[in-house]
Amino acid sequence: MKVLIIKTSSLGDIIHANSIISDLRRNHADAEIHWLVEESFSSLLNLFPIQKTIVSKFRSWKKNLFKKNSYSEFFQLKHLINKENYDFVIDLQGLIRTGIMCRSLNSFGFNKNSIKESFASYFYKNTIGVEKKIHAINRNRLLVAKSMNYEIDQNNISFSYNFKKDQTxxxxxxxxxxxxxxxxxxxxxxxxxxxxxxxxxxxxxxxxxxxxxxxxxxxxxxxxxxxxxxxxxxxxxxxxxxxxxxxxxxxxxxxxxxxxxxxxxxxxxxxxxxxxxxxxxxxxxxxxxxxxxxxxxxxxxxxxxxxxxxx
Missing domain, CATH: 3.40.50.2000 (Glycogen Phosphorylase B;)
Incomplete structure (x- = not known):
């Protein structure tokens, strides 16, 4: 089973989303996890126990919106994602630009009442309602859990890294x-x-x-x-x-x-x-x-x- 998690920025938001890894491993031990992340935060993903990091340049593309290369690179990324044949594509970012990456795939995202950029929900094959007034960590966990049909304990949160700590x-x-x-x-x-x-x-x-x-x-x-x-x-x-x-x-x-x-x-x-x-x-x-x-x-x-x- 191949799963693409989309959480591109910012640092704190990516950290909050890390909590879905242990949930996924607990419920789908065979899952091959890929992660779409903004270039400036990609080094952090080296520490996540996942199989593949895919790098986006959304911020650069936005700054150079009218340059041909921006559109070319954007759609190259979309093509790369399409070729991976993911079983699940789950957009935790909830923006129009990340929603476009989900189009025509078996994608899951927040419904229009659960995200800031409500139009993004129209790009998802499946939309899920998640309460806005709960902690960001559990919003991420609930979206993935509902997408992949398992339950979570919102009072039991853990994070996953792949390195051994030095002595404190x-x-x-x-x-x-x-x-x-x-x-x-x-x-x-x-x-x-x-x-x-x-x-x-x-x-x-x-x-x-x-x-x-x-x-x-x-x-x-x-x-x-x-x-x-x-x-x-x-x-x-x-x-x-x-x-x-x-x-x-x-x-x-x-x-x-x-x-x-x-x-x-x-x-x-x-x-x-x-x-x-x-x-x-x-x-x-x-x-x-x-x-x-x-x-x-x-x-x-x-x-x-x-x-x-x-x-």
């Missing part, structure tokens, strides 16, 4: 402060204050970054603390292995925070804008706790108290 450093914590959405950020002075609280207990703090702006923010934290280390620039798969060796993660609502939690690292998610009920850190194997909301930004002291409760 018991005194290491990763601070994930960077996000492309400024509304999701936690004040830099709060990160500095929190680092100071950990310094008293001899914790080493690692600061990952992905852009020049995020590096500059990490540098601000580093310059005003004595127990922080800015990590070198890494690919997503390299960073995943580094995070997997730390004892604890604290981060804003961004892909790396969800990655840490999915790697079974105890994690505190800091929420200042988005709804943690829908996109919060979630893991039934290790502690995953969400703090804050649009009207209630948590203080460093509150984060530190919760860390001591969970650690």
């Amino acid at each position: 450093d018991p005194n290491s914590i990763v601070f994930i402060s960077g996000t492309s959405n400024d509304q999701k950020k936690w004040p830099l002075e709060y990160w500095i204050k929190l680092a100071g609280l950990f310094e008293r207990n001899n914790y080493k703090i690692f600061l990952p970054w992905g852009s020049v702006k995020e590096y500059e923010e990490c540098l601000t934290i580093y310059d005003q603390t004595t127990n922080c280390e800015i990590l070198e620039k890494m690919n997503i798969d390299q960073l995943a292995k580094k995070i997997a060796s730390t004892r604890f993660a604290i981060g804003v609502d961004t892909g790396l925070t969800h990655l840490a939690s999915s790697l079974d690292i105890p994690t505190i998610g800091i929420y200042t804008f988005s709804n943690p009920d829908l996109t919060g850190v979630k893991n039934t194997k290790t502690p995953a706790f969400n703090m804050g909301s649009l009207s209630n930004i948590p203080l460093p002291e509150e984060i530190f108290i919760k860390f001591n409760d969970l650690a």
Whole structure:
């Protein structure tokens, strides 16, 4: 049985979708899983226990919409997918562009009432209704389960990776402060204050970054603390292995925070804008706790108290 999962972006959304792998293996052990993913996130898929990664360039094609090569490459990808003769094509992305990839195949996707780009549902052979007001992880799991006719326990979530973790450093914590959405950020002075609280207990703090702006923010934290280390620039798969060796993660609502939690690292998610009920850190194997909301930004002291409760 060959199954194509379509979840192309973003990092956090792909991490949420990883949870379908263990469900699939449990219910269809013979499934050969292929995954369509955006080029910029393809290195992460090297860590997923799947058989094949298919790379898309939707973002590049969108930026170069009127160039001939964009249309040519788009339909080459469609042709490649058609040739694979998949038994199931399941679109977790729910966009018009991914819906087109599903046309004329045995495809499954959210119905028009369950996704943002409702027109995408017209490209699917089979549409399925999934409640919008449940966590993104279980929305993905339910769509795949209903598509392939099996049941899931929404309270039992697990993630799957294909690498062995290095030995955990018991005194290491990763601070994930960077996000492309400024509304999701936690004040830099709060990160500095929190680092100071950990310094008293001899914790080493690692600061990952992905852009020049995020590096500059990490540098601000580093310059005003004595127990922080800015990590070198890494690919997503390299960073995943580094995070997997730390004892604890604290981060804003961004892909790396969800990655840490999915790697079974105890994690505190800091929420200042988005709804943690829908996109919060979630893991039934290790502690995953969400703090804050649009009207209630948590203080460093509150984060530190919760860390001591969970650690």
